Amino acid sequence: MATQDMSSEVRSGEQRAVRFHPPSFDIRVETVPIPQLIEPDDAIVKVTLAGLCGSDLHVYRGHEEVDAVMTSGHEFVGEVTALGESFKSDVSGRPSLYSTLQVGDKVVSPFTVSCGECHFCRMGFSARCVHSALFGTPDLPGGQAQYVRVPKAGGTLLKIEDITSLFHGQTQLADTSLILLADILPTGAFAALQALQHPKVSALIHNTSYPYNGFVPKHVPFDTVQLTASDRTITFAVIGLGPVGICALVSLLDMLEDISTITYRVVAIDPNVSRREKCQSVLTSMESDVKSAHVVVADIDESENIVKDWTGGVGCDAVLEVVGNNSALTLAYDIVRPFGVISSVGVHQGPPLPFTGRDVYNKNVSFEFGRCPVRAILPIAAAILLKRQDVFGGVGGSASLIDKILGFDEAPEIYKVFNEGGCGKILFDPWRS
């Protein structure tokens, strides 16, 4: 199908979309119906930019056992073109977007649906909302299309105006920057936050020995142990330097810079040379006070020696695992210290975890697994996005997270290249010929 102008698309009721055909490695650009409102809480969003994400490759490779043709993609920004009945009725007590969202508003969507009204949403665990659904699955057509239906849209969507007003409208952000809020920047920030907030790591930040940095029962006497400067030099690793891994690294560095009382070291690890080069360029490009001298980018084998040398054999205080396979988890285990934290945001698949009960007992390992609650993490991710436009503001440069913007026609080929590690993060402009 040839590219048409938007109005004729709408009239025809058809749109173009990037579709996955099972079982694997089969991406096609097809003409499908424009989605319609189904539920009263739905919105229809006209997509201006859609992302291709590392976790799309799990489907592409056939690891997710998808058994139906589906529209791909879970990252998109766009403009509201239609709103369900809920947006016009009395919605007191519901998320504010049910009262305020208008046709024409610019929005970004987290990669999962969240209602904003259940226990999980209120608690900040929005990725496990009782109405959770993942864009780009057989159950919910994805963002690599010209239009997307967004369920529970008053809970799910984020109005760009609300994001920038959180920061007093201090800046305008390009769509190429905002789309990072759909998944990869919050996911990276979540990986860093899970590590820094864990009591077995935050003890170091609070200059207090564990467990006296957190809740302890009343009336417990405790003579604070004097920690040495070397005790308080925190060592992190980030495993996986794809786009999410770089987001995790930049988020971690940004957060560490807020903690004036500690020193830190980070080893950023990937076996892929071009990813390591990209990471090094990003670090070099960072303009402000992040101490990139404390960051070493390394291959896997080197990394184990670096951690050993830095820590005298103790190991990393925390490891951010941003890959999602057992090799990465095993490396994380090998380089984390006893009583250390493995913050895993990789999308893990069917194989059993590569540890025995004795392994995890003997090293006193803490694991954080699972999906980022984007809605909950968004204020933090947005603050990082605004502050670090030196990293997140560009497209196509050697230090840019986003490699290029393509039309849908190039989707089948670029999925192949991306799967082989031959390019960085790709965005699709659904309206480009």
Place this chain on the structure above:
Amino acid sequence: MATQDMSSEVRSGEQRAVRFHPPSFDIRVETVPIPQLIEPDDAIVKVTLAGLCGSDLHVYRGHEEVDAVMTSGHEFVGEVTALGESFKSDVSGRPSLYSTLQVGDKVVSPFTVSCGECHFCRMGFSARCVHSALFGTPDLPGGQAQYVRVPKAGGTLLKIEDITSLFHGQTQLADTSLILLADILPTGAFAALQALQHPKVSALIHNTSYPYNGFVPKHVPFDTVQLTASDRTITFAVIGLGPVGICALVSLLDMLEDISTITYRVVAIDPNVSRREKCQSVLTSMESDVKSAHVVVADIDESENIVKDWTGGVGCDAVLEVVGNNSALTLAYDIVRPFGVISSVGVHQGPPLPFTGRDVYNKNVSFEFGRCPVRAILPIAAAILLKRQDVFGGVGGSASLIDKILGFDEAPEIYKVFNEGGCGKILFDPWRS
């Protein structure tokens, strides 16, 4: 060997000890040499009471692959009879016990050696001290003997006088109570503390949605979500109601009572009827303000329905796993909520963990695994011990944690009975005929 009085034992240079003979189920009471000082940091302790612990059964059943005859046991209280050269020399900068410990002092020992002078010890991770050694292994003869050699004794031992002075000498504690500090009460308290301190649980305590209850970067705006009373009713499970499980339950209840701002529910789970009965008796016997009405003791099958009913299908906020096998871990996974915490203090063995990567990703599970750092937890455990003498003060009653005190002659038989779940916690008096 017939029982002798102590002085003749010392003269003869021989003592009686409970010894494990590989590969399994073979416990003998034998005459062995009294241990001597080897290193300058050593102490020799004359044992007044030694404990039999559930984790001794891992060795007994042959699961630890012990390949040499060894003296069993890792819980003991006693009196110092000899001290190495370090205790007589200039020890400035070393743990205070190197200056203050005297022959004749009453002491309790954590179940592992910790030097008090390495990074791990300073950080409160004493169970993974670089000099760590576990009593009752081929490498370090255990406490079920008349005398024990304690390495790094100035870091490892706890002087009873120092424990009681932490609490202004407010009470005298019997040896039958103090021996609980060697392992099971700190381990239970650690299980509870890991759950309560975890950011994904402590958010509820702080009435703040995750992750805004912990460290967040500066300048992040956030409108606090209003949590409902029902959001803030915390639900816990304790899996395994042996002596450590009951210590975990009592510690948890004691800690929860310190948090006036929340309500809570606890399901205490064990498939063994007599353990459930013991747990129920303990709860009934608790005199003070612990709301035992909020605690239900249940069999495994019932427990899943109870959690479902209580939480409307959400699941437990945290599960304390105090068993150490894959059935217990699987149950913990099944009943914990998404973004919940599994605090596992069970001593896990060789089998692989019973989860796939997808299992742990899809439920956003947090796991805390491993051995209690007794030295670090001790002030907390001691506070609980003193406050809850209604539970920890007795021997042999229906609500007592300690079932009976036996002489070594009965060791082979009682190991068998204990292994079959036929008795509660047993102590040995090494001097009883």
